[in-house]
Amino acid sequence: MGKHGVDILNLDVDKLIQMLNEALAEEWLAYYQYWIGSRVLEGPMRTDIEQELQVHADQELNHAVMVADRIDQLGGTPVLSPADWMKLSKCKYAAPEDPYIEVILDQNLDAERCAIKRYQEIADFTYGKDHTTYKMATTILEEELEHEQEIEDWMADIDIMKENLKKLRM
Ligand SMILES: [Fe+2]
Ligand SMILES: [Fe+2]
Secondary structure (H helix, E strand, O other): OOHHHHHOOOOOHHHHHHHHHHHHHHHHHHHHHHHHHHHHOEOOOHHHHHHHHHHHHHHHHHHHHHHHHHHHHOOOOOOOOHHHHHHHOOOOOOOOOOOEHHHHHHHHHHHHHHHHHHHHHHHHHHOOOOHHHHHHHHHHHHHHHHHHHHHHHHHHHHHHHHHHHHHHHO
16 A cells, blocks of 8 residues: 555554564464364264364455555564464464364364454454455454354354263163
């Protein structure tokens, strides 16, 4: 974006770039969390959920592209080193040390809820001031909400499956 485009934004652009860089670090960590989680996964419904987690991973990576491009347009520098991801991220990276599917889904759910908070915050900060970032934030927010919903649905399905198994044993 040209200098004029940045000048007319009625907000603290440095603060916005900082928030976007935190979001960018979070997207990369979320991407990796899904990417590695889908590969170590064990337990019920594994084959179906494994593929879905890979779809989520791709979507997080696409969010990273959108956020990095916007930082660039605003005249900022997207975080340059993976070593800074953990420092910038406000969302916890939870290594999937326990590969059991419910544990992994729980970790992913936490990350999604953190992402939802992040894009809500960016949307609030840019509302009525920076329409482009606002639009991007709400587009990403919608996908994070879908991710959260899908994970909750899988967790509910696993619960039903466990209940049914219990009944069979009785
Ligand atoms: Fe994301
Ligand atoms: Fe997500």
